[in-house]
Amino acid sequence: MAEITLNNVRKSYGTVEAIKGVSLDIADGEFVVLVGPSGCGKSTLLRMIAGLEGITGGDILIGSRRVNDVEPAERDIAMVFQNYALYPHMTVRQNLAYGLKNRNTPPAEIERRIAETSKTLEIAQYLDRKPRQLSGGQRQRVAMGRAIVREPAAFLFDEPLSNLDAKLRGQMRIEIKRLQRALGTTSVYVTHDQMEAMTLADRLVVVNAGRIEQVGTPLELYEKPATTFVATFIGSPSMNLLEGTDTSSGWSLSADVPRPEGRYMLGVRPEDLHLAPPDGRPFAFQATAHIDGIELVGAESLLHGRLADGTPLVFRVSGRSRSEIGDEVTVGASADALHMFDADGRRHA
């Protein structure tokens, strides 16, 4: 059990700065997810916490101990890798035992922990198999088991589910969350999948270009994105962003909605756009779009349209859409569903 603190952490490769000063406090027992597009530095950040990458500047503390120069094995962390990284020549049992054996854990204790872990993860019947005799999902469990069996201060997950198929990924997601709650171990999880991030995280950290864009609970980030980057990254399909001067064509905003001076960006989520006001009050925002694509995704339809000036606009209707491609549709949103950003992409109050 431990809290993890990053203090203005930096990482440079030669002249290229990959991590540009990141500060983050992770509470004991918290599940924090680092999410961002590929190449944003989230994996580098995780590997710096693990000790697999050196640190150019700043401090990393695990359980109030400064670990900048501590070997990965002595940081009391366990890591689950994307490709599982199981030792191919060892049985599942040996895979689980290896880290403990190397720490001179007594054999009886190793045996006890393996029994316990394999029961929790339901891998007891595979203990004497080699990794290549297991399916992807089973390997994933063993990789988790190798982390759990160590009873470390923190778990680090590096996109552990990205090699599984969609169905299995959904199951494992729930299971990881359940396990982490039961064990209460501090966890840092890296993913590029915002769905995974939203469902797993106690707190989400959106990383972009080596910097933290925003930290908050999934709901906070969804409801109050601090920047246009977070706004478009969180939520699927992503938020519509319209560039606003007051004379923009194709949409209108009622005068009583507060907005930044001069140029601004207006964001509205596809699910907040309606064909008719749900509460009968007139829309604060209204846009007329030319429908050029319809996606039926079961319970709802996604309509892709374009405004008069060509800006794309996506919105959602439940069930099957009555509109067809080529139709002109007017949709609107109430004032509290609108997100205002100033010209450099920061949220306006």
Next chain:
Amino acid sequence: MIENRPISTLVSHLVLVIGILVVALPIYYTFIASTHTSIEIVRPPMSLLPGSALVENYGEAIGGGVERVVGVSLERLLFNSTVVALAIAIGKIAISFLSAFAIVFFRFPLKMLFFWMIFVTLMLPVEVRILPTYKVIVDLGMIDTYAGLTLPLMASATATFLFRQFFLTIPGELVEAARIDNAGPFRFMRDILLPLSATNIAALFVILFIYGWTQYLWPLLVTNDAKMNTIVIGLKRMVDFADASTPWNYVMVTAILAIIPPIVVVVLMQRWFVKGLVETEK
């Protein structure tokens, strides 16, 4: 092949059979010769069927016949060859494994220089550097020793590269997982790298054992005492014997016995050998 074409099956089998005959006939002929008396061997045409002297030839050759001709017993020659071949194979594997381990998994100053130095030795086989190497071995007093017979043949760029190529295919995540599992460099080598390289090592062992067994020039140069001769040199000296007529029946027996150990190694290690050259299991 999924298709079943009798003609092509026949042709391919025919080609294989011819191939086997071409390779096997000289060996068969040697064996046949080893069952005839020396008088029968030198009187043409020699029969292609086994003669009557099998038991006597082998019995006499092993029981002192060879010793009378070249001054060293057949067993001693076989023993010397085995020691030399094993030492070269094991020594080469150990050195190459360690140097590839250093080159792939460690950062150290002048790493590329060392890498290229190993590479350059490919251009300097024993035959090219034979005079300086001989001088060094003489100065070290290693003439007529097993060390002198094997040490100069041990460094191997080829095996180093084979291991290097294999190590480069080991995923970085595996190395990192081992680091987190508190496996230092030595543990990593012993517990992970070595078992994963087992098939490669087996394949190399076969190749290098035979390389060591068939060495000719270097053992010829570095042994003066007949007691330190390898079987290849012993065989050559039996044929050399100028004063009397060559005891061809003993020569043939020795030749047959000289073939057996490499064959045993190949047969025993065949499965691993193929695996090591073909398989990439990770």
